[in-house]
Amino acid sequence: MKTTLDYGVHRPRVQLALSGDRVREFAEILTDWEIGYSTIDHKLLFAGADTRPIVGGSPLFVDIDETLAERGLNTIRDTFAALAARTRIIAVLDAPLLDGIAPLLDVPGIEFLVWPEQREGLMAALQPIELSDRVAERIRREGQVDLDSLRGEVERIAKALSTLVQNSENDRESGGGSGRSPAESAHLLRRIIRRRRARADFFPPDLFADPAWDILLDLSAARHEGTPVSISSLCIAAAVPTTTGLRWIKALTEAGALERQPDPLDGRRHFVTITDRTASQMELYLDAIS
Structure with missing residues (x-):
């Protein structure tokens, strides 16, 4: 699988397995935010190809496009589960494809980003990546994004739900x-x-x-x-x-x-x-x- 590294980074902070114009759009945003990234062939991920170029610990953004949706996500659920076992997976999709993603809801570790999304949504997906103080301050100033609040969003969700279902005796x-x-x-x-x-x-x-x-x-x-x-x-x-x-x-x-x-x-x-x-x-x- 061909992997292209940008900025000459040896360990990309973000990995993109996106298709079409979306990979260019994300690349522009990450470049603007001074976040190093690598790109992975989107099609090969779902063709039984070797996934060794995936770097554990660096979030991987993966497209759910119309082709995958038409095949039915039940058929590629195991692929997503295997990827999520290696690193943090953020599945990117368009709003019209929402109703087909239910088979992925119970895949441990997978997250979702509906695109196009407000800057706050993308920043939440990128957490806990640390930005330089200069970039973080500019994002706060231009986008009015509360980075500290976004950083704890998933943790707050988990804590709020931790006692929702405790044991069968209840x-x-x-x-x-x-x-x-x-x-x-x-x-x-x-x-x-x-x-x-x-x-x-x-x-x-x-x-x-x-x-x-x-x-x-x-x-x-x-x-x-x-x-x-x-x-x-x-x-x-x-x-x-x-x-x-x-x-x-x-x-x-x-x-x-x-x-x-x-x-x-x-x-x-x-x-x-x-x-x-x-x-x-x-x-x-x-x-x-x-």
């Missing part, structure tokens, strides 16, 4: 004995969601950003309504930038709160749902507030 039967019908539970959940959305009419939306709760509310209501939920619609329900929504969906999946289900009409497509355990806990919550 499992309860779904329904909590409330006597509510599914329609009544769905109506209550949708009312909670509407009230949360109403806050944006009076306060800045990011003041109350709580994507995990928004995701659980939406999926709980959809479960009672018998409505399948795609990843793209769930990112909208999270009320945060798409890349951030994906981080939360993946973190909730790894915590055992969410799971994916195949679309019976299209094997390449998956939906996201809450687990039975999460549904039970949500019903107990509704019991407490109703």
Whole structure:
């Protein structure tokens, strides 16, 4: 596999396995931010080629393009898992391809970046790469990016979810004995969601950003309504930038709160749902507030 090193670096800080114009776009950004990088042939990664040129410890940005999406990501899940075992993987995709990535949600270590994304999203994906003080100050000044806040984003997600599902002794039967019908539970959940959305009419939306709760509310209501939920619609329900929504969906999946289900009409497509355990806990919550 041909690998091209830029800046004459011996150990690139970032690796790019991107296709088309995207590799040039990322290269321009990394050059501007004074981050050394190498490029790896995108096609060869998914053709059973040797991956020895991949440098462990340097984040690898990998394109999920239409060709891969059409093949179905189930077929290349093992490739992503093998790559993620070697180094940190950030899968880059366009928003229209969101609904096909569910097979990768439970791949340990993989992250997602929906492109084009705001500068904050790319900086979050690049963490914990350290920038020179001069470049960091310029990014702060030009893009108004809080680098210290971005640096701890993934760690905060993991910590927040660490006790979400602790042990099976806390499992309860779904329904909590409330006597509510599914329609009544769905109506209550949708009312909670509407009230949360109403806050944006009076306060800045990011003041109350709580994507995990928004995701659980939406999926709980959809479960009672018998409505399948795609990843793209769930990112909208999270009320945060798409890349951030994906981080939360993946973190909730790894915590055992969410799971994916195949679309019976299209094997390449998956939906996201809450687990039975999460549904039970949500019903107990509704019991407490109703």
